[in-house]
Ligand SMILES: [Zn+2]
């Protein structure tokens with residue numbers, strides 16, 4: 001089989017690798033049917049990531065099970081979401097919902113980057129999934145695999161950045177400072193869950209048009225809005241934007257950052273103290289809340305498919321992935337996306 005391998009700045013190529021095989025009764029082998037880059041992949045492909053190439057890239061896909069161990073609840077043909085982080089489902093951390101901090105694997109174990117061991121990427125023809133029953137989540141009926149290719153990471157991350165806050169503060173005012181798909185998904189989910197105001201800030205006019213379609217106000221850039229928002233979401237990976245988000249919060253406001261700030265910077269800690277803000281910069285324990293996030297997707301109250309910026313053939317991955325795209329989705333002729 002082949003793995004799409006990030007080899008140098010703006011360059012990816014297919015490399016041959018042995019077909020994965022079941023290594024235990026609880027493994028599954030899957031074939032991605034609709035895969036997409038995470039927002040952070042564009043920074044990696046631009047050469048800004050912390051890990052030197054080469055490595056198999058990709059950690060967002062809907063996949064079809066092609067083989068499953070005897071103890072697995074899955075069967076060949078099942079359509080599943082593959083969470084980006086590896087988790088066993090039974091250690092203390094997994095049991096407590098901290099599935100990206102699973103103690104059964106090296107810390108940071110994930111698809112698409114060789115940080116906590118090598119688990120391959122999801123732009124590969126085949127992928128071995130350990131602890132399949134714990135890892136994989138069936139794609140709910142009625143959901144389009146192409147619209148939900150980011151259900152591994154960016155879509156449920158967006159749900160986690162905003163949904164629990166709107167539950168705690170109904171009608172909250174939400175500021176979104178973003179560059180890629182995550183902020184747009186946040187706009188969609190925030191509006192669906194009753195935010196009274198959503199301001200989306202992004203210099204890209206095409207991104208702003210999608211946000212406006214989701215009912216958000218938009219701006220290319222802003223100065224901090226004093227006490228303007230109950231919740232601020234930053235997903236740019238840039239510290240100055242994070243500072244603007246923090247300085248726009250109302251007293252006791254909450255700032256959620258999608259992280260991946262590859263460069264250091266200073267935060268306005270005294271101002272944060274005086275306003276009483278809470279900042280969370282955290283990798284997402286996606287597996288723990290994925291079922292709830294998919295429930296919202298399946299409800300029809302949201303429309304993640306609007307963020308898909310193009311559908312491409314699997315064979316086009318090496319040429320298209322390094323280009324600038326909001327959310328290209330790659331599908332394959334040998335694994336139809338239909339059920
Ligand atoms: Zn990601």
Ligand SMILES: [Zn+2]
Nearest residue numbers: 088091094102
């Ligand atoms: Zn675990």
